[in-house]
Amino acid sequence: MSRAIITPTGRPLHGSPKLPGDKSISHRRALLSLYVDGDVVLENYSDGQDCQTTLSCLERLGKRVERTDNRVVLTGPAVSSNGELDCGNSGTTARLLMGILAGREGEWILRGDESLSRRPMERVADPLRRMGAQITTAGGRLPAWISGRKLHGIAYDSSLASAQVKSAVLLAALSAEGVTRYHEPFPSRYHTERILGISADGEGWITLDPARTRVETDRLSAVVPGDPSAAAFWVAAVVLVADSSLEMRGVLANPIRLSYLDALKSAGVRVLIRDEYASYGETVATIEAQYSPIGCFNLGRENVPGVIDELPVLAVMSACSDGISTFHGVSELRRKESNRLQLLAEGLTRMGALAEHDEDSLTIRGGALHGAEIETHGDHRIAMAFAVAALAAKGNSVIQDVECVAVSYPDFWEELDRMVPGSVKIEL
Ligand code: S3P
Numbered sequence: 001m002s003r004a005i006i007t008p009t010g011r012p013l014h015g016s017p018k019l020p021g022d023k024s025i026s027h028r029r030a031l032l033s034l035y036v037d038g039d040v041v042l043e044n045y046s047d048g049q050d051c052q053t054t055l056s057c058l059e060r061l062g063k064r065v066e067r068t069d070n071r072v073v074l075t076g077p078a079v080s081s082n083g084e085l086d087c088g089n090s091g092t093t094a095r096l097l098m099g100i101l102a103g104r105e106g107e108w109i110l111r112g113d114e115s116l117s118r119r120p121m122e123r124v125a126d127p128l129r130r131m132g133a134q135i136t137t138a139g140g141r142l143p144a145w146i147s148g149r150k151l152h153g154i155a156y157d158s159s160l161a162s163a164q165v166k167s168a169v170l171l172a173a174l175s176a177e178g179v180t181r182y183h184e185p186f187p188s189r190y191h192t193e194r195i196l197g198i199s200a201d202g203e204g205w206i207t208l209d210p211a212r213t214r215v216e217t218d219r220l221s222a223v224v225p226g227d228p229s230a231a232a233f234w235v236a237a238v239v240l241v242a243d244s245s246l247e248m249r250g251v252l253a254n255p256i257r258l259s260y261l262d263a264l265k266s267a268g269v270r271v272l273i274r275d276e277y278a279s280y281g282e283t284v285a286t287i288e289a290q291y292s293p294i295g296c297f298n299l300g301r302e303n304v305p306g307v308i309d310e311l312p313v314l315a316v317m318s319a320c321s322d323g324i325s326t327f328h329g330v331s332e333l334r335r336k337e338s339n340r341l342q343l344l345a346e347g348l349t350r351m352g353a354l355a356e357h358d359e360d361s362l363t364i365r366g367g368a369l370h371g372a373e374i375e376t377h378g379d380h381r382i383a384m385a386f387a388v389a390a391l392a393a394k395g396n397s398v399i400q401d402v403e404c405v406a407v408s409y410p411d412f413w414e415e416l417d418r419m420v421p422g423s424v425k426i427e428l
Pocket of ligand 1: 024189
């Protein structure tokens with residue numbers, strides 16, 4: 001396991017970091033190719049391991065997958081009707097595949113790595129069983145055994161705001177008999193709906209009628225925009241390091257995915273979204289950010305689904321602000337690639353902030369941070385969030401398990417060293 005020594009050089013960040021293609025959109029467009037036989041061409045497909053895992057699963061299912069740099073071509077029918085699928089570290093791969101396979105004839109086993117095998121799967125298996133699926137989990141976790149069969153539509157009022165659960169049900173609904181209706185307590189990211197051409201009504205119910213929802217090959221091909229969740233680390237870094245500024249072009253500007261910028265604006269940070277244009281059913285834009293004083297955050301349960309992947313970096317920013325920030329309704333952070341709530345509180349406390357958490361909330365009193373040794377438990381977003389904290393701290397920090405960033409952002413350390421030369425040393 002390698003570690004990164006981060007040295008806050010005091011030099012500002014400038015430039016335009018290279019971003020991976022959006023992870024959620026890469027997964028969805030690739031997985032939806034299972035519903036068509038023609039060529040699906042995806043440009044700027046995410047080079048993160050999670051999205052490569054999705055491609056390997058598609059290959060196992062019999063799709064032909066050609067990869068050249070970040071261009072992926074998916075062809076032909078999924079011919080395999082049984083087998084084991086290794087979902088690696090990727091919750092999106094496992095949960096969306098569960099929805100897709102539950103309604104197809106065949107027998108499959110979904111497996112995951114150590115981290116994914118600790119994450120809850122009943123949240124997906126339960127609504128799918130109500131649709132008639134036969135799924136057995138290992139005590140609510142992976143491995144999961146799926147015996148695919150014809151499903152029927154349901155009305156499901158979910159207690160969780162989760163895009164993965166919602167997408168699994170909608171993908172299952174595509175091949176089910178009859179209409180499916182789905183509701184969640186607060187809106188989560190809605191890329192699946194956008195690709196399928198459906199949306200929530202005024203009361204938040206999403207209706208999918210398989211007789212009217214056709215997945216068409218030419219509507220799946222796309223240029224994947226830059227990942228705004230990867231961009232968040234750079235926005236945070238320039239806001240925290242004196243005299244920094246940057247510009248990122250071609251970033252996915254779907255409003256729910258830019259909720260973290262709204263949170264920053266309400267904490268007094270100046271960020272600009274400009275040059276917006278429509279691209280393959282989404283909005284894409286340029287994000288401009290610069291060094292800025294930062295106030296406190298006060299996020300409630302209703303804000304959490306929109307910033308679910310940016311909470312680690314928002315927590316880091318709050319630790320660098322003067323005052324007390326509160327994050328309510330964040331228990332889902334315990335169920336991500338690691339127990340993020342605990343790792344954030346521990347790491348930020350080590351760096352000199354006062355961070356406390358209970359089952360469902362996180363409170364941080366910010367101040368001047370100092371360097372520390374940080375455990376990541378192999379969680380990519382924890383590693384990158386603490387790299388940002390380390391840049392804004394006094395003295396060197398050590399970040400463990402640095403390879404884990406490859407899950408979503410393989411070039412992160414190179415880009416960091418390019419943005420702030422001399423700030424990163426990787427020790428094998
Ligand atoms: C994702 C949804 C989010 C997010 C994950 C990707 C998706 O999870 O944390 O990184 O692509 O659907 P939930 O909305 O299921 O919590």
